[in-house]
Amino acid sequence: MTITHVVYGSLFVWRICSLLVREEGPFSIFDRLRHLVGVKQNELSINYGETFLSKLFSCVWCMSVWVALPVAILFIPYSAESKVMNSILMWMTLSAGAIIVDVFVGRLEE
Secondary structure: OOHHHHHHHHHHHHHHHHHHHOOOOHHHHHHHHHHHHOOEEOOOOOEEOOOHHHHHOOOHHHHHHHHHHHHHHHOHHHOOOOHHHHHHHHHHHHHHHHHHHHHHHHHHHO
16 A cells, blocks of 8 residues: 555545535436435535435535545555554545545635
């Protein structure tokens, strides 16, 4: 596992999270998915949720933890001695990387 894996993995996780939480997608597929899981919008058009799934689909940071998990599992073959520990570290690193990208992109949009 290299720094390149971490950077690419973090960008990948962020992109998936951004699609699921913020973007409309082709044929409004992501809007429909958010509606299906119960995501609502307040008067400022900010998404919010009242259930676990709807809260998850309202927050890139929350979503990043769950999207990063299968990505971290894919890195198991690249891990050194302790595959379990390295996988857990990669899981949280990918989530953190996605959050860093999200904060950076948010500042660019301001």
